[in-house]
Amino acid sequence: MARLSGLQREVLKLYRTCIRTIRTKPEETQLHWRAYIREEFGKNKAIPKKSFSVIEHLIRVGHRRFEMYSNPQIKDIH
Amino acid sequence: MFRLAVRSARVQMARAPVAAAIVRAPVRFYAVAPITKEEVTSRAFEALKTVAALQESKLTLEANFQKDLGLDSLDTVEALxxxxxxxxxxxxxxxxDEIKTVGEAVDYIYEEERKL
Incomplete structure (x- = not known):
């Protein structure tokens, strides 16, 4: 892998926090969470590396949604 | 438990003054034997096999997560x-971010486990 830019690193960091948080969810729903997180990140896979503002925006959105979903009262996702 | 061991050792020495002349090598007791690199490796391989996208047959210490195992950067994060x-x-x-191969990951984990 070529050296990652700061922005790419940030995306991976967000992804890592999301994946780590799966463990706090009920065991039978963990697979759903994994699939959902992958899907959400996958949706934006095609964004060109240089569109900084788009990516920055998505990272912010991602953090907000992460905070929402990491609430322990949310137990499952379709 | 340790105190007990020490005490019994002393009692033995007292009972057999001749034997006391023999220098007893201090025995150290560990709760768990220190982890070996082979153990880290095999446990790491088992854990990595649970990662869905990974091609198991190519799993070696030298394997690069992305080049050899066919993972993308997100899969690599998942594997770690x-x-x-x-x-x-x-x-x-x-x-x-720096870990690129299975071997590097195993090395890092081994170092960390030894520190404990």
Missing amino acids: VALEEEFDLEIPDKIS
Whole structure:
């Protein structure tokens, strides 16, 4: 892998926090969470590396949604 | 328990003054034997096999997560988190970004386990 830019690193960091948080969810729903997180990140896979503002925006959105979903009262996702 | 061992050793010495002349090598008791590299490796392989996208047949210490195992950067993150779960530690972001091969991950985990 070529050296990652700061922005790419940030995306991976967000992804890592999301994946780590799966463990706090009920065991039978963990697979759903994994699939959902992958899907959400996958949706934006095609964004060109240089569109900084788009990516920055998505990272912010991602953090907000992460905070929402990491609430322990949310137990499952379709 | 340790005190008991020491006491019994002393009693034995007192009972057999001749034997006391023989220098007893101090015996150290460990709760768990220190982890070996082979153990880290095999446990790491087991944990990595749970990562869905990974091609098991190519799993070696030299394998590069992305070039040899066919993972993308997100899969690599997932693989490392699987390892973290298996060994119950947290790899800091900076180091995770640097880890490219299975061997590097195993080395890091081994070093961390030895520090404990």
